Amino acid sequence: MSGLGELDRPETPSSPGAWDERSRRSLTDVGGDEGGTDESGSRGAGAVASSRDRQSPTRARRPNADPVKALMHRHRDLCERAVDPLEIAAGLEAHGVTDRTAARFRHRDVFSLAEEMYARVPRDDDPAPRPTDPPAPRVRAAWLVLALLPGVLCAAAVAGLRLTDGRPRLIAAAVGALAVTLALRAALRRGPLSAATRTSGTWTCWLVGYALLGDGLLRTALAGGPDVLPDGTADGEWPLTVAPVVALALSCAPAGVCAHLFAVRARRKLTSSRGLADFSASVRPLLLGTFALYMGVLTPLLTLTGAVLDEPAAHPQALALGALLLLARLLTVHGHAHSATLVLTATAAAEGAALATLFAGRLPGCDFLAVPVEALVAVCGPAGVPTAACGLGALTLLVHASRRLTRASAHAHADAATERPG
Known part of the structure; x- marks a missing residue:
């Protein structure tokens, strides 16, 4: 009787949730009274039939009957273009879906939820399977040649500077700088260091230019120049610090190898991990290991170039600059170019401000x-300025990279980096 009494009440639900709950209780009560008696069998049967007629469209309108389907509709473009569940998991994480959110969809983690969404996407034809074999040796060899070109051309340009004088030296410097810039641009447009978004190299060129000229200009400014050189002569040459620049150019190939290893191993971790926290915990040591590997290669390069060119190796500022450039490139490759550009701009501005304050201090009353x-x-000597600026920038990017590059969304397309054209 209680069930039939519920069905005879006016249909005035205050909300969709109240309507669903009332309908569920009504159907349950009807099922419980199915074996009982009533004042009129025909009336009871008619009421039950009327209840079913009213409940069937209501049940079809229930918005929470299939929450996974609603999530798929919300991320329809992501599900349709994904070629495997990992891309869906990375996209969901980028939109703020966590393992705790996946639990509301009755899944243990985002990866399990992504697998169901991928399996339920309607497809006319099965997509071609992703290539599991490593890139062809011909592609790798082509990129390695491009990665070695900046170092080779930079060494040749330095040799031209040492062997020429006067106007031929200026021509050799201009041609060498142009050749190295073009070679570096070609190396960054293909292979593991290539990025999907175009970035400006203005601030990178400024930082490298400061490594070449900055210490000499700083010494000259402190000595009262630039018309007076530190040694007191007026016809001396402009002091250059060539060894760090050559070492950084030669480290382009090791940086590409490190970026490739990081992308490949992070992709493997993404395949084997069963949760976002598990993936982040496994990729963080990999990122730090990649960073340490590059620094371990750059250090002997600095020592070697300093010995060959008979110049101070300038380890502190060159290592800080190398760390800054590597982390900025890794963030750019994995989709975080804005933060990398922001830190590079701030670092270049700090170095420029240091030089500007020296000259501004010559104005009356501006000594402070x-x-x-x-x-x-x-x-710390003149090297303290670039070391402090680049070191602080590198530390900022390292902290930022440990948060951004350990997310699954940063490695959704990492396997295509080795063959992506610029």
Whole structure:
């Protein structure tokens, strides 16, 4: 009787949730009274039939009957273009879906939820399976040649500077700088260091230019120049620091190898992991190991170039600059170019401000502007300025990369990096 009494009440649901709950209780009560008696059998049968007629469209309108289907509709483009469940998992994570959110869809983690979404996407034809074999040796050899070109051309340009004088030296410097820039651009447009988005190399060129000229200009400014050189002569040559630039150019190939190893192994971790926290915990040591590997290769390169060119190796500032450039490129390759550009801009601005304050301190009453830089140079030498600026920028990017590059969404397309054209 209680069930029939519920069905005879007016249909005035206050909300869809209340309607669903009332319908569920009504059907349950009807099922419980099915074996009982009533005042009129025909009336009871008619009421039950009327109840079913009213409940069937209601049940079809229930919005929460299939929450996974609603999620698939919300991310329809992601599900349709994905070629495997990993891309769906990475896309869901990028939209803020976590393992805790997946539990509301009755899945243990985002990876399991992505597998169901991928399996339920209607497809006319099965997509071609992804190639599991490594890229062809011909492709790798072509990229390695491009990665070695900046170092080779930079060494040739330095040799041309050492063997020429006067106007031929200026021509050799201009041609060498142009050749190295074009070779570096070609190396960054193909292979593991290539990025899907175009980025400006203005601030990178500024940082490398400061590594070449900055220390000499800083010494000249502190000595009262630039018309007076530190040695007191007026016809001396502009002091250059060539060894760090050659070492950084030669490290382009090792940087590409490190980026390739990081992308491939992170992709394997993504395949074997069963949760976002598990994946982040396994990729973080891999990122730190990749960073340490590159720094371990750059250090002997600095020592070697310093010995061959008979110049100070300039380890602190060159290592800080190398770390900054590597982390910025890794973030750019994996879809975080904005943060990398922001830190590079701030670092270049700090170096430029250090030089500007020295010259501004010569103005009457502005001596205090040059005090911070003079104090830093007195303690650490001219190398203290680029070391502090680049070191702080590299530390910022390392902390940022440990958060961004350990997410699954950063490695959704990492396997295509070795063959992506610029």
